[in-house]
Amino acid sequence: MAKSNTRHTGEGRGTLRLVLGDQMSDRLSALEGLDTARDVVLMAEVRDEATYVRHHKQKIALTFAAMRSFALRLEERGVTVRYVRIDDPDNAHSIVGELHRALEAGAFDAVVMTECGEWRLAQAMAAFAGVAQVPVEIREDRRFICTHDQFRRWASGKSQLRMEFFYREMRRETNILMDGKQPEGGQWNYDAENRKKLTKGLRPPRRLRTPPDLVAQEAIADVARLFPDHFGDLDDFGWPTTAEQAETVVADFLEHVLPAFGDWQDAMARGEPWMWHGLIATSMHLGLVDPLDVCRRAEAVYRAGKAPLNAVEGFIRQILGWREYIRGIYWLKVPEYRERNFLDADRTLPWFFWSGETDMACVADVVETTRANAYAHHIQRLMVTGNLAMLLGVHPDPVDDWYMTVYADAYEWVEMPNTRGMATFADGGIVGSKPYAASGAYIDRMSDYCGGCRYDVKAKAGEGACPFNRLYWGFLERNRGLLRDNVRLAMPYRTLDNFGPERRQALLAEAEATRTKLGAVTTLE
Numbered sequence: 001m002a003k004s005n006t007r008h009t010g011e012g013r014g015t016l017r018l019v020l021g022d023q024m025s026d027r028l029s030a031l032e033g034l035d036t037a038r039d040v041v042l043m044a045e046v047r048d049e050a051t052y053v054r055h056h057k058q059k060i061a062l063t064f065a066a067m068r069s070f071a072l073r074l075e076e077r078g079v080t081v082r083y084v085r086i087d088d089p090d091n092a093h094s095i096v097g098e099l100h101r102a103l104e105a106g107a108f109d110a111v112v113m114t115e116c117g118e119w120r121l122a123q124a125m126a127a128f129a130g131v132a133q134v135p136v137e138i139r140e141d142r143r144f145i146c147t148h149d150q151f152r153r154w155a156s157g158k159s160q161l162r163m164e165f166f167y168r169e170m171r172r173e174t175n176i177l178m179d180g181k182q183p184e185g186g187q188w189n190y191d192a193e194n195r196k197k198l199t200k201g202l203r204p205p206r207r208l209r210t211p212p213d214l215v216a217q218e219a220i221a222d223v224a225r226l227f228p229d230h231f232g233d234l235d236d237f238g239w240p241t242t243a244e245q246a247e248t249v250v251a252d253f254l255e256h257v258l259p260a261f262g263d264w265q266d267a268m269a270r271g272e273p274w275m276w277h278g279l280i281a282t283s284m285h286l287g288l289v290d291p292l293d294v295c296r297r298a299e300a301v302y303r304a305g306k307a308p309l310n311a312v313e314g315f316i317r318q319i320l321g322w323r324e325y326i327r328g329i330y331w332l333k334v335p336e337y338r339e340r341n342f343l344d345a346d347r348t349l350p351w352f353f354w355s356g357e358t359d360m361a362c363v364a365d366v367v368e369t370t371r372a373n374a375y376a377h378h379i380q381r382l383m384v385t386g387n388l389a390m391l392l393g394v395h396p397d398p399v400d401d402w403y404m405t406v407y408a409d410a411y412e413w414v415e416m417p418n419t420r421g422m423a424t425f426a427d428g429g430i431v432g433s434k435p436y437a438a439s440g441a442y443i444d445r446m447s448d449y450c451g452g453c454r455y456d457v458k459a460k461a462g463e464g465a466c467p468f469n470r471l472y473w474g475f476l477e478r479n480r481g482l483l484r485d486n487v488r489l490a491m492p493y494r495t496l497d498n499f500g501p502e503r504r505q506a507l508l509a510e511a512e513a514t515r516t517k518l519g520a521v522t523t524l525e
Contacts (some may be wrong), residue, residue, distance in 0.1 A: 014038030014103055018113035020095070020121075021049060021063045022411060024243075025068040029139035030114040031241065036078045040106060043071050044084040044098040046091065052120070053401050053425065058239065058374035063283060065212070065219035066286050072215070081264075082106075086226060087137045096128045103134065111136045117285075118412040119334040144327060145292050145320060146170060147260075151328030159431060161329065167321030176299055176320060177313060184302075188312035189317065190262065197446055198267040205260070207274045208252040209238030210245045229295040231354065231405055231505065233372050239282050240388050246283035247249030250294060253278050254301050262311030266379045268447035270361065273369040277377045279313065281409040284323070291319050318378075323414070329421065329431060330413040340420055341396050342428030343479055349398040349465035350519035353385065360467060361453035362443050363388060374408035379446065381407075386423025387438055390521035391471035391511075393478070395425040403492075434488035437475055440466035461510055467518060474511020477504050 017030050019041055028032055031041070045067065050060050064086065071081045082102055084091055092098050099111065111129075115138050116122040116250035129136035140147065154169055155161050168188050171177060177184040212220060219241075220234050240246040242493045269275065283289045295316045302312040330337065363384040366380045376385075381403070389399045396419065403419050404410045421431025440457040444450040450457040450466070459465035476483065477494055496504060515521075 001482050007011045012400060013107050013109040014040060015110045015112050016099075016106065016108040017041045018095070018099065018111065019043050019069050019070070020114070020116065021045070022117055022285055023114055023141075023287050024066045025143055025290075026243075027143060027290070028114050028287065030112050032139075034079065036080070040080045040082050040102070040108070041074055042058075042082045042084075042102050043067055044091070044095060044099065045086040046084075046095060046098065047086070047093040049095065049121075050086070050227065053404045054230045055410075056374040056406050056408060057230050057405075058235050058237050059228060059233055060227055060230070060235060061216070061220045061223040061234060062239045062241060062282060062374075062408055063286070064222065064487075066288065067215035068219060069213075069215050069242045070308055081237075086222060094123050094124075094370055099128060099132075103132070103138055108134055110134050112139065113137070114139050115141050117141070119330075119338075119477065120412070127255070129347050143287055143290070144324060145174065145295075146324040146328060147332055148328075151332065153323075155332055160433075161332075161334065163325040163431070165315055166325045166328070170320050170324060174295070174320065176295055176316060177302070177309075184313075185309045190313045191317075193263045193310040194314045195266050196263045198264060198269050204264075204269070204272050204275045205257050207257070207279065208249055210240045210249065210317075212237055213241070213245075216241045231371065232374055236372055238373075243288045246280065246288035249283065250280055250297070252280075253280065255295055255306075258298060258301060258315060259307040260311065262308060262314045263265065265314055266446055268362070268377075268384075268443070270365050270367075270448055270452070273373050273375060273377075275377055278318075279375075283413055284319070285409055285414065287379075291323065295320050310512055323457070326417045326431075327413050331418075331419045333427075333430065337416065337420065337427065337430075339426045343368070343393070343424070343482060345390075345393045345395050345424065345426070346522055347395060347515060347520035349389065349394050349402060352394070353402055359454045360388075361444055361455075362447065362449040365449060370406050374406065376407070381418070382423055383438060383442060383446070386419070387436060388468065388471075388490070389473045390424045390435060390437060391468065392515050392518065393475075394520055396420050396424050399424055429486075433484055435483065437472060438468070439472040440468040443468065451476075461507070467514055470514045473499075473507040474505075474509075474514075477508045478511070496525055 012037060017034060017039055018028060019028065019298050045064055071083045074081050080105060084098055092101055111132060111134060113125065115124055125138060129138065154166060166176065205417040220237055224234055240249050256277050264276045267275060280289060298312050298315055301307045302309060353367060356364050358364050362384045366376050366384045370376050400416055400419050404412065417431055423456050425432060425435035440450065444457045453468040456464050457466045460469050473496060475491055484493055
């Protein structure tokens with residue numbers, strides 16, 4: 001594949017078809033009706049997309065490798081691909097710039113693209129459509145299960161947009177895990193069965209990783225050369241970069257890992273990054289696998305008696321429920337959602353979120369595995385790093401940037417509602433019904449982190465106490481005016497009220513000192 005290749009054959013003017021870096025799918029709407037004799041597919045690796053946040057090196061390498069492999073796949077089908085590599089000397093380094101260059105280089109009567117997954121790029125595409133010299137058609141992204149119109153209809157008139165009720169609607173719509181008009185097993189949700197702490201001596205299963213093929217090896221080398229200062233390591237890269245590789249990972253998960261996923265999905269263990277999780281979000285977000293197909297295949301595993309209902313329902317809920325719901329919330333609420341800061345958080349993000357240099361064993365482990373793998377599972381993200389950022393009162397902007405930077409599966413449509421909605425409660429309750437604030441007791445219950453930590457998870461206050469404990473009550477007291485009437489926080493506030501005013505002030509003072517000591521200082525306006 002040439003670094004920049006334009007071939008235009010056949011009679012008449014063709015269509016320029018844009019394929020973005022997270023659209024590696026044969027089912028992409030932009031490719032529907034493609035005429036191999038006249039049309040050209042444009043794909044471009046540009047610095048604007050690699051650096052609008054300083055993405056983890058593995059995220060960039062994954063994207064470049066998937067793009068290059070998909071371009072080769074198209075060319076094998078006889079498709080003309082104009083592919084612009086990151087080191088092409090003529091690279092405009094923006095998607096809009098490459099669209100203009102392609103239009104100048106070839107004779108096209110239209111541009112066709114699939115809608116962007118992120119608001120900032122969608123705005124740029126809309127602006128381009130307004131000035132382009134040919135008609136621009138922006139098609140709906142039909143790789144998702146729920147359309148924008150469906151989600152808006154579901155959300156219309158509701159005072160609360162709870163994922164659980166959206167999920168039930170999607171179950172009915174797709175007839176997945178249904179028994180007639182009732183949920184399979186008589187319950188919609190088996191989450192109560194999916195919170196087991198890792199049993200002592202039980203080890204997670206062997207996980208299938210994907211050794212980089214020649215295309216991925218080349219992409220990894222390019223990233224190491226061109227983005228040396230970005231966060232993360234490349235040594236242990238093991239993400240699928242083609243549809244065939246992704247299918248192998250999905251099949252392995254469904255057969256060997258899914259049966260125990262339900263029981264242990266919330267558990268954490270030192271030095272165990274994968275646990276029983278699917279490791280297929282990167283492939284879904286890139287378009288390498290079809291989310292509805294994965295859900296139906298998981299259901300088939302249950303129907304065949306090879307996995308229990310709590311495991312299969314919990315896994316399907318993450319895709320059919322949570323993934324679709326989060327995307328719906330994002331597009332329903334942007335751009336205003338990007339400005340939400342319900343708790344008026346104003347602190348900086350401590351440096352140890354990047355370096356891992358902290359005596360908090362849980363945080364150090366999560367940052368270490370994130371640097372090595374561009375991955376941490378959902379409880380590590382929510383209840384360790386997210387919980388800590390919220391307790392510290394870190395402004396949601398740097399928290400957004402951190403999550404977007406460090407994870408290979410991070411795209412704004414999925415990351416921002418998780419960050420501002422779940423992790424930091426910055427949206428004030430659109431996504432979550434309460435802040436997911438917790439002391440060290442939760443981490444102790446769900447992991448083996450605390451046993452080897454220098455801090456005492458049983459101590460509630462004092463220099464040697466777990467920082468999560470020292471921050472928790474101060475967080476509630478600091479935000480009393482905003483959170484006191486939340487019915488799901490009634491119990492902790494009753495406990496806090498029983499402490500009396502002097503003790504509450506002492507807890508608040510200790511939390512303030514802990515925030516400063518951990519590096520969450522007030523420098524943001």
